[in-house]
Amino acid sequence: MxxxxxxxxxxxxxxxxxxxxxxxxxxxxxxxxxxxxxxxxxxxxxxxxxxxxxxxxxxxxxxxxxxxxxxxxxxxxxxxxxxxxxxVAATGLHGAVLAGVTQGSTVAVVGDGAVGLSAVLGATTVLGAERVILMSRHTDRAELGRRFGATDVVAERGEEGVAKVLELTGGLGVRHVVEAVGTPESWEMSLGMARVGGRVGAVGVPHTSPQLGIFTPFRQHLTLSFGVAPxxxxxxxxxxxxxxxxxxxxxxxxxxxxxxxxxxxxxxxxxxxxxxxxxxx
Ligand SMILES: [Zn+2]
Missing domain, CATH: 3.90.180.10 (Medium-chain alcohol dehydrogenases, catalytic domain)
Known part of the structure; x- marks a missing residue:
């Protein structure tokens, strides 16, 4: 020492x-x-x-x-x-914090790796989210996600995944999205399923430097928050x-x-x- x-x-x-x-x-x-x-x-x-x-x-x-x-x-x-x-536990929670999740929130989590799953746990247990939609197509991960408090699991990806989340939310989308992957595809999904005025909290390291179009966030009045989780x-x-x-x-x-x-x-x-x-x- x-x-x-x-x-x-x-x-x-x-x-x-x-x-x-x-x-x-x-x-x-x-x-x-x-x-x-x-x-x-x-x-x-x-x-x-x-x-x-x-x-x-x-x-x-x-x-x-x-x-x-x-x-x-x-x-x-x-x-x-x-x-x-x-x-992972802290990074997932940080994603939910950046997404503005609070008591009673409805939140979607894009990414079913350890960070995405930890975001589910943090959103429900620490922040009090009521409904958590987890995007997952792996049975074991979806199962753990449910154990952590996910209320809905969506296996579809891309436009189909977005359509499914919109369907689950009366066509409105979710106020809070945790982006826990960092690829152009995951960003597209995250922006697509965010409700007007919603927030996206991104903790997926942008490995492939997605060329994020700024028009969708502008048109949809979205708040985007990023960063390496502290x-x-x-x-x-x-x-x-x-x-x-x-x-x-x-x-x-x-x-x-x-x-x-x-x-x-x-x-x-x-x-x-x-x-x-x-x-x-
Ligand atoms: Zn310091």
Whole structure:
């Protein structure tokens, strides 16, 4: 532990988001720790990665959240739940927050990966959404989505998927859409199913740089919100929920493999054999 770290003790059980941050700069104080002045991403070129038996964590005080009770006082079954808080659980919740989901909302989630499913859990459990339409055509993912609180599952994609959501909402569309994929197709669907005046919260990294047409959002009076999710912002609250046994964030993990077989884990996720994979030493 570095000499300047004051909030942690050697031996603590800690959770680190996928980016480090000081949690004190203007961006951090605004809750956007992923734009921290002194922040960075684990695994980026020149930095230490998280998929190892040990990792050096910069900005320990700002980055890490200690788990009360430590390893000995924590139910081992809850460890995967804590692991989920490092990224997917917080990212999904952030999508729902960006989409403006509140008590009683109707929301659609585009994307049934771990982030999309976590958006369902966050929208229902944390934000109080009443109706959640999950776009999913994989049985196992749809099933978990329902367990997380999805009230409707739409297997159709593209225009058919949009038509189905409009049909489910009396032709109006939904006020809140979480875009959790980041492809041109998922954006098109998200914009197509948003109700006039609605909000789209996007946490799907735009891998393929969709050339987003601005006319539809303009014509439909839409609010679009984006960004790499500041997992650190949500960590303390979600950690309390996981430890209380009221937030099953770890349910997205359906495959556990040894650390030295990491490539198999990526392959399993790529081939949709696993929603999310856990590596163990
Ligand atoms: Zn900062």
């Amino acid at each position: 570095g000499a300047d770290v004051t909030t942690l003790s050697v031996g603590d059980l800690v959770v680190a988001p996928f980016q480090w941050s000081d949690n004190t700069c203007p961006a951090c104080l605004d809750g956007i720790q992923t734009r921290c002045e002194h922040g960075g991403t684990f695994g980026a070129p020149g930095t230490d990665g998280g998929q190892g038996e040990a990792v050096r964590v910069p900005e320990g005080d700002g980055t890490l959240v200690a788990v009360p009770g430590g390893l000995e006082g924590t139910d081992p079954a809850l460890l995967t739940g804590l692991l989920a808080l490092t990224d 997992a650190r912002r949500y960590l303390p609250d979600l950690l309390t929920r996981v430890l209380a046994g009221t937030y099953d964030a770890g349910a997205v993990f359906d495959l556990t493999i040894p650390l030295d077989s990491v490539a198999d884990g990526y392959r399993a996720m790529d081939e949709r054999r696993s929603i999310k994979t856990v590596l163990v030493p």
